Amino acid sequence: MTSGTTDAVGDVRGVLATGPTPARPSALSSVITLAWRAMLKIKHVPFQLFDVVVTPIMFTLLFTYIFGGALAGTPREYIQYLLPGVLVQTIVFITVYTGVGLNTDIQKGLYDRFRSLPMWQPSPLLGALLGDVFRYSLAGGIIILIGFMIGFRPGGGFLGVLYALLLILVFSFALSWLWIIVGMLMKTPETVMTMSFVFLMPLTFASDIFVRLETMPGWLQAVVGRNPVTLLARAARGLMHGNLAIWDVWWVLIWSAVITAVAVPVAMRLYYRER
Amino acid sequence: MTNAIETCGLVKTFGETRALGGLELTVREGSVYGLLGPNGAGKTTTIRILATLLAPDEGTATVAGLDVVRQADAVRRKVGLTGQYASVDEDLTGTENLILVGRLLGLSWASARRRAAELLDAFGLSEAAGRQVRTYSGGMRRRIDIAASLVTVPEILFLDEPTTGLDPRGRNQVWDLVRRIAAEGTTVLLTTQYLDEADRLAERLAVIDHGRVIAEGTSRELKASVGANAVHIRLADANQSDAARTTIARVLGDSVLPGSDALVIAARLSSTAQAAEVLAALTQAKVEVAEFSVGTPSLDEVFLALTGKPSESPSAEAER
Numbered sequence: 001m002t003s004g005t006t007d008a009v010g011d012v013r014g015v016l017a018t019g020p021t022p023a024r025p026s027a028l029s030s031v032i033t034l035a036w037r038a039m040l041k042i043k044h045v046p047f048q049l050f051d052v053v054v055t056p057i058m059f060t061l062l063f064t065y066i067f068g069g070a071l072a073g074t075p076r077e078y079i080q081y082l083l084p085g086v087l088v089q090t091i092v093f094i095t096v097y098t099g100v101g102l103n104t105d106i107q108k109g110l111y112d113r114f115r116s117l118p119m120w121q122p123s124p125l126l127g128a129l130l131g132d133v134f135r136y137s138l139a140g141g142i143i144i145l146i147g148f149m150i151g152f153r154p155g156g157g158f159l160g161v162l163y164a165l166l167l168i169l170v171f172s173f174a175l176s177w178l179w180i181i182v183g184m185l186m187k188t189p190e191t192v193m194t195m196s197f198v199f200l201m202p203l204t205f206a207s208d209i210f211v212r213l214e215t216m217p218g219w220l221q222a223v224v225g226r227n228p229v230t231l232l233a234r235a236a237r238g239l240m241h242g243n244l245a246i247w248d249v250w251w252v253l254i255w256s257a258v259i260t261a262v263a264v265p266v267a268m269r270l271y272y273r274e275r
Numbered sequence: 276m277t278n279a280i281e282t283c284g285l286v287k288t289f290g291e292t293r294a295l296g297g298l299e300l301t302v303r304e305g306s307v308y309g310l311l312g313p314n315g316a317g318k319t320t321t322i323r324i325l326a327t328l329l330a331p332d333e334g335t336a337t338v339a340g341l342d343v344v345r346q347a348d349a350v351r352r353k354v355g356l357t358g359q360y361a362s363v364d365e366d367l368t369g370t371e372n373l374i375l376v377g378r379l380l381g382l383s384w385a386s387a388r389r390r391a392a393e394l395l396d397a398f399g400l401s402e403a404a405g406r407q408v409r410t411y412s413g414g415m416r417r418r419i420d421i422a423a424s425l426v427t428v429p430e431i432l433f434l435d436e437p438t439t440g441l442d443p444r445g446r447n448q449v450w451d452l453v454r455r456i457a458a459e460g461t462t463v464l465l466t467t468q469y470l471d472e473a474d475r476l477a478e479r480l481a482v483i484d485h486g487r488v489i490a491e492g493t494s495r496e497l498k499a500s501v502g503a504n505a506v507h508i509r510l511a512d513a514n515q516s517d518a519a520r521t522t523i524a525r526v527l528g529d530s531v532l533p534g535s536d537a538l539v540i541a542a543r544l545s546s547t548a549q550a551a552e553v554l555a556a557l558t559q560a561k562v563e564v565a566e567f568s569v570g571t572p573s574l575d576e577v578f579l580a581l582t583g584k585p586s587e588s589p590s591a592e593a594e595r
Contacts, residue, residue, distance in 0.1 A: 015397040016428055016459040021352055022381035033378040037364065037371075044366045044407060109360035113423065116326045117379045118351040 030123035031130065038131020052097070052139045056090035057146055063210060064150060071211060076151045083147040084164060084236035085209030090143055091136045091172045092204055092229060096196035098132050099179030103189045122268065129176055136172050140165050156242035164239040167252055171232050174256040177263035184270045209233050228255040277340065279304045279431050279462035280325060284334035287320050287486075294320040295486035297334065302464060302479075307457045309477030310466040311574070317486035318466035319359060322433045325464070326356040339430050355424030359435040362420060365409040369400055369419050372408060376426045387426075394422045398452075414445025421452060432456060434465040438472060450476060470574030484582050498571045504544040505532070505576065506553055509566035513537045522560045526552050532576050541576050544569070 025033070042049065063082055068075030102125070105111050114124045144152075144161060154161050179192070186192045206220075207229040213221055224230055231251045238244030280302035287295040295317045302308040310318045323329040325338055327347040336343045339353040356362070363372045370391050377387030395404045398418045403411060408419060417437065424432055437453065438446040453476055457463050467473050473480045474494045482490040482497070490497055510519055516537040523531055523542055530543035544550060550569045557564055572580075 015393050016425065016456060016461070021427055022386075024352070025379060025381040029381075030379055033375065036378075037367065037375055040371055041364075041366050044368075105364075108365070109358045109362040110364055112323075112326075112328055112356065112358045113362035113376070114379070115328055116351055116354065116356040117376070118348055118381075119379045123379075 024118050025120075027120035027123065030119040031126045034124050034127020035130035035134075036127075038128055039134065042131070042135065048097075049135070049138070052090075052094050052135060053142050055093075056086060056139065056143050059089070060086050060143060060146055061150070067210070079147060079150060079152050080154075080241070081212075081237070082210065083143070083152045084240050085207070085233040087140055087143050087165070088168055088229060088233045088236055089204045089209050090139055091168050092175060092232075093196070093200055094136065094139060095132070095172050095175045095179055096193065096200065097135070097179075098129065098176040099181075099183030099186075099192045099195070100189045101128060101132075102180055102183035103186055103192050106184065107188065122271065125180060125267070125271065129173065132176055133169055133173060136169055137165070140168065154240040154242075156240045156244075160239045160242055164236040167235055167239065167249060168232065171228070171252055171256050174259040174263070177260060177267050180267045181263060181270060184267070203227065203229050207233055228252065231255065277304055278302060279306075280308075280336070280338055280464060282321075282325075282334065282336040285321070285324060285331045285336060286333035287317075287324065287329065287331050293486060295324075295331070298483070298486060299488055300481060302462060304462055305457070305460055306478045307453060307463045307465065307476050309473035309480035310464065310483055311468075311470065311473045311480050311578070312466075312483035313468060316483045318483055319435055320486075321483070322356070322435050322464070322466060326354055326433050327351055328356075353430045355429035355432045357417075357420045357424045357432075357434050357437060359439065363408050363416070363423055366407060368405050368407055369395055369411070370404045372419060373423060373426060376423045380427050382426070390426055394425065395419075398422045412445070413441050414448055417441060417445065417449055418452070421449070425456070428459075429461060431462045431464065434463060436466055436468065438467070438469065446472075470578065474574050482578060482581055490577075490581050494574060497574070497577050500577070504547060504569060505572040506542050506544055506550050507566070507568045507570070508540045508542075508553075508557070508564055510538050510540070511563035511565040515562045516540070518560060519557060519562045522556050522562060523553055526556050532572070532579055538565075541572065543572070 060079075060083070063086070064075045064079045068078030068082075072078035072081060105124075105128075111124065115121065144165070156164075182195050183192055186195065206224050207227050208224060209229070213225055213230070216224060228251075231248055232255075235244070235248035235252050238248055278301050280300060282298055282300045285295045285298040285300075286293075298317065298321060300310075300321070310321060312318050320329065324331050324336055325343060327343050327350050330344050338350050341349045341353070343350050364375070367375065370388075373391035373394055374384075374387045377390050378384065382390060392401070392404070395401045398421075400415060400419060400422070403415060408416060411419065421434070421437070434453065438449050441449065450472070453463055453465065465476065477494070479491070479493055480497070481488045490500065492500075508519070508523075510516060519540060520531055523540060527542050527544070527549060530545075532541040532543065542553070547569055550567075554564070554567060
């Protein structure tokens with residue numbers, strides 16, 4: 001293995017013998033391979049996770065201790081209300097990285113290679129999404145852990161928290177398809193990132209993540225009450241604290257289904273479209 | 276012998292821009308074929324259509340006898356593509372990149388790993404195998420990129436400007452590699468803006484301008500079409516350029532080739548004896564000549580003669 005130097009091209013003759021072409025990989029196999037790639041990227045560029053993890057920790061601590069007293073009497077009481085919402089906000093916010101990652105791969109020419117390979121063509125998208133779901137889970141786990149450390153005590157127990165996290169993952173998976181569309185339309189990863197502020201800021205702040213719906217003026221309640229993020233936060237709180245209104249879950253699932261049904265065909269169309 | 280690539284009347288438009296305007300191309304099996312042309316001539320568009328990344332608006336193309344639109348999946352099993360930009364994942368190591376491609380081509384994990392090691396060794400990259408590709412030099416990056424196109428040996432290999440941005444040593448390595456790949460029976464279609472590259476590597480070439488083939492043949496044939504012999508003169512003083520051109524025109528008639536450099540003049544000769552007349556006339560006109568040589572015209576001059584404008588400067592591009 002040490003014979004090759006980095007300057008000289010070795011003898012390529014031996015490796016150019018044409019063997020039988022292997023059978024085309026199954027769709028599942030190519031998706032798993034590309035999810036493996038996403039894992040490797042997390043391993044090689046752990047700094048990517050910094051953004052994902054540190055911002056929500058900061059948010060949780062700041063909001064709990066600065067606003068907690070004013071909004072709920074004590075920080076300890078406020079964290080019971082806030083934590084499920086912060087979890088929603090964190091994961092919804094990092095869905096943008098689906099678009100950023102895809103855009104980077106396209107600009108770098110990596111998708112040219114993928115698309116010239118004889119595999120099931122949507123594999124790169126699904127493989128990347130699997131990697132993203134792993135990232136969402138990791139960020140979610142960290143937030144929940146920090147929550148426990150500063151006094152979050154969910155009445156719904158372990159299962160309640162798990163179900164809430166799963167519901168958030170379902171919604172974020174659907175939302176990621178929108179970012180795939182944005183990732184394919186934009187020229188640079190930076191513009192994709194900018195889009196996240198335009199789109200995700202209002203979506204997450206015009207919700208009841210930080211304050212209760214009842215405290216808002218009537219017209220705003222009408223808007224905020226219909227925001228899917230509000231529905232998701234409410235469902236997550238209900239699941240975690242064991243006082244769920246089952247319709248909240250259904251609404252989130254309906255929203256996820258609608259977003260997926262609209263975004264996936266558009267995304268796939270763009271994907272097959274020539275660039 | 277059958278043809279590896281055949282296109283018929285390829286047209287591709289992007290918005291207002293007509294990238295290809297009826298491109299006709301025939302590439303024999305087992306050869307190195309060069310597509311030569313300036314930026315925006317349609318070289319990359321041609322490669323992308325042939326590698327099934329783009330569908331043509333009009334016309335047909337077959338690769339290894341398969342239609343690139345209707346049989347795209349079958350074409351993908353026969354071709355390898357190394358794009359203009361390194362189409363490998365910079366965050367991954369060399370080994371991981373090759374395993375990734377191997378897996379996506381249908382190799383088992385074990386075979387993909389074995390094949391990766393084999394290729395890295397053959398491409399002189401085994402020492403860098405465990406390093407992220409972002410730490411590689413330009414030449415190493417291009418080699419891992421070409422290696423990724425050879426994980427399963429394709430019948431036809433597309434190389435889009437394989438040496439753009441490489442230093443002379445990196446360029447020589449890639450040339451060496453392309454020759455060896457072709458010697459093993461793979462058809463190579465490469466695009467280039469470098470005239471000497473096409474001259475050295477390709478058995479046949481097509482000169483492309485505005486999405487059409489404006490000349491086709493071996494480099495010898497192309498040179499012959501401009502004139503068998505040419506005189507190349509480098510002046511010592513750019514101010515004497517006009518005087519020199521007038522003098523040469525008086526001796527040779529209308530055979531001065533258009534050029535972009537005031538110091539360099541090239542002209543067609545109908546016989547080598549005319550060279551002596553030119554030199555004598557220049558001496559008499561007191562034009563100072565720094566260099567004087569007689570030979571076949573360079574591809575640069577061929578391109579100028581065919582299109583009437585100079586090709587892109589390779590040195591400026593290499594700085595990118």
